[in-house]
Amino acid sequence: MTGLVNPDFVPAPTVIMAAASEQYKEGVLMSDLRISLKRSAVGFFLGAMLGVLFGLLTARLRPVGYMLHPILNVLRPIPAIALAPLAIVWFGIGEPSKYFLITYTVFLAVWLNTDHGASHVATTYIRASRSLGAATWREFFEVVVPAAAPHIVSGLRLGAALAFLSLVAAELTGASSGIGYRIQESRQFLRTDRMFVGLVQLGLLGGLIDFCFLQISRRVVHWEQA
Amino acid sequence: MSGMAEAENAAPALGDVLVCHAEIVFEQKGRYVQALAPISLRLEPGSFTSLIGPSGCGKSTLLNAIAGFTPLTSGSIRVDGSEVAGPSPCVGVMFQQYALFPWFTARGNIEFALKRFDMSSAQRRDAALKALVEVGLEGKGDYYPGQLSGGMRQRVALARTLAARPNVLLMDEPFGALDAQTRLSMQELLLGIWETRRTTVLFITHDIDEALVLSDRIFVMSTAPGRIVDEIAVNSPRPRSVENIDDAYIANRSRMLRLLRSAHNAH
Numbered sequence: 001m002t003g004l005v006n007p008d009f010v011p012a013p014t015v016i017m018a019a020a021s022e023q024y025k026e027g028v029l030m031s032d033l034r035i036s037l038k039r040s041a042v043g044f045f046l047g048a049m050l051g052v053l054f055g056l057l058t059a060r061l062r063p064v065g066y067m068l069h070p071i072l073n074v075l076r077p078i079p080a081i082a083l084a085p086l087a088i089v090w091f092g093i094g095e096p097s098k099y100f101l102i103t104y105t106v107f108l109a110v111w112l113n114t115d116h117g118a119s120h121v122a123t124t125y126i127r128a129s130r131s132l133g134a135a136t137w138r139e140f141f142e143v144v145v146p147a148a149a150p151h152i153v154s155g156l157r158l159g160a161a162l163a164f165l166s167l168v169a170a171e172l173t174g175a176s177s178g179i180g181y182r183i184q185e186s187r188q189f190l191r192t193d194r195m196f197v198g199l200v201q202l203g204l205l206g207g208l209i210d211f212c213f214l215q216i217s218r219r220v221v222h223w224e225q226a
Numbered sequence: 227m228s229g230m231a232e233a234e235n236a237a238p239a240l241g242d243v244l245v246c247h248a249e250i251v252f253e254q255k256g257r258y259v260q261a262l263a264p265i266s267l268r269l270e271p272g273s274f275t276s277l278i279g280p281s282g283c284g285k286s287t288l289l290n291a292i293a294g295f296t297p298l299t300s301g302s303i304r305v306d307g308s309e310v311a312g313p314s315p316c317v318g319v320m321f322q323q324y325a326l327f328p329w330f331t332a333r334g335n336i337e338f339a340l341k342r343f344d345m346s347s348a349q350r351r352d353a354a355l356k357a358l359v360e361v362g363l364e365g366k367g368d369y370y371p372g373q374l375s376g377g378m379r380q381r382v383a384l385a386r387t388l389a390a391r392p393n394v395l396l397m398d399e400p401f402g403a404l405d406a407q408t409r410l411s412m413q414e415l416l417l418g419i420w421e422t423r424r425t426t427v428l429f430i431t432h433d434i435d436e437a438l439v440l441s442d443r444i445f446v447m448s449t450a451p452g453r454i455v456d457e458i459a460v461n462s463p464r465p466r467s468v469e470n471i472d473d474a475y476i477a478n479r480s481r482m483l484r485l486l487r488s489a490h491n492a493h
Contacts, residue, residue: 122324124321124324124325125325125327127293127295127313127319127321127325128319128321128325128327129338130294130312130313131293131294131295131313131314131315131317131318131319131390132315132318132338132339132342132386132387132390133314133315133339133342133390134338134341134342138341142327142330142338143327146327146329147329149329221329222370223328223329223370223371223372
């Protein structure tokens with residue numbers, strides 16, 4: 001089997017393990033993980049909150065929908081990586097530019113799903129709610145929001161995955177720490193083993209977070225599985 | 227019958243529905259489609275009326291108009307003297323299916339209807355549990371609709387609709403999706419509850435026997451455009467049960483069959 005792949009390009013798992021322990025001893029493994037997690041978390045929470053808020057507004061308030069739908073539809077195709085240079089000009093190379101990029105990506109995904117869910121509430125639910133005498137605010141919180149919840153939750157799950165994608169976009173340009181930065185830095189030294197450490201970190205972390213999300217969402221929107 | 231007389235003595239009976247030349251026209255791809263030809267009818271307080279007719283005859287359109295879901299093109303509908311302008315808790319609606327909120331438990335669904343009243347949460351809970359007992363679902367309060375059978379769900383739906391204390395109860399084929407056995411027990415439940423409460427009921431069905439067992443009066447509708455082609459008074463004594471069949475029942479049954487068949491052939 002030896003000689004099939006060039007070990008300089010695809011290092012053996014043992015070599016990757018060794019690189020990981022080297023990074024661990026240097027201290028960068030955990031500090032990169034911490035800083036990247038923090039960036040994703042901050043961006044995710046900001047983006048998720050704004051996305052749910054805007055999604056509910058654009059879906060349920062017609063004038064707001066008319067005003068914001070065209071803008072959001074033009075923003076949607078713009079990927080975070082294309083915005084990275086602009087983010088640096090606007091916010092500098094510090095943390096705010098990273099937060100901005102991640103927030104932006106998560107926001108769009110969550111907004112789109114929330115908007116879809118909240119604007120496709122079954123007519124029967126709305127009719128039932130109104131003929132049972134529910135006031136508008138009660139219809140909103142007790143009918144529209146739960147009816148849209150499965151879509152909101154799947155938007156959040158997608159948003160969490162996208163937070164990692166845009167995290168790397170943000171860290172590849174103008175960063176001096178984080179998993180994405182470490183991959184970029186390793187490229188300059190042709191350390192593919194260290195690059196793989198970064199990829200494995202991203203893969204494991206993303207997978208773990210998605211798994212947690214799935215478990216939580218099964219409980220939150222339990223009636224979807226019923 | 228005596229129950230009705232007492233109710234009239236106590237207070238002006240509520241649940242009086244007056245439909246005057248109600249007409250509904252939809253615009254569809256630039257063409258006007260008459261969903262409901264001008265219809266006039268009255269539902270007397272405390273009466274049980276069925277609407278029967280082929281699919282697409284406008285039964286549901288008429289019901290949705292009385293419920294305030296669909297605006298009239300012309301004419302008027304009044305419930306207890308006031309014009310219907312939108313959904314109101316005075317007019318309760320029970321749908322065919324999928325109308326319970328799946329995110330609330332059976333009790334939560336009923337409490338949703340009770341929240342329009344000034345009640346403490348403990349009172350609301352008690353009232354909801356009582357309502358569940360009334361429809362034969364004692365102990366099922368913490369079940370979600372997804373955990374209940376079709377028949378149980380419709381029992382919860384009935385309890386929820388009644389919990390808002392409507393004066394008029396509109397039922398759009400509420401037992402249409404149930405199997406024959408469940409349907410019979412639901413009819414008996416409904417008859418029992420109606421005979422004590424005497425809420426005005428308008429009941430839509432495809433099922434001739436269901437209409438004959440439940441109703442004081444049956445309107446037979448035909449399609450294109452939806453209109454009422456016959457009115458049948460059912461005078462069999464109450465309380466009724468599904469098993470009791472008399473000569474009048476058989477005569478009415480064959481009359482309705484003929485009407486529905488000719489309405490179907492015409493279509």
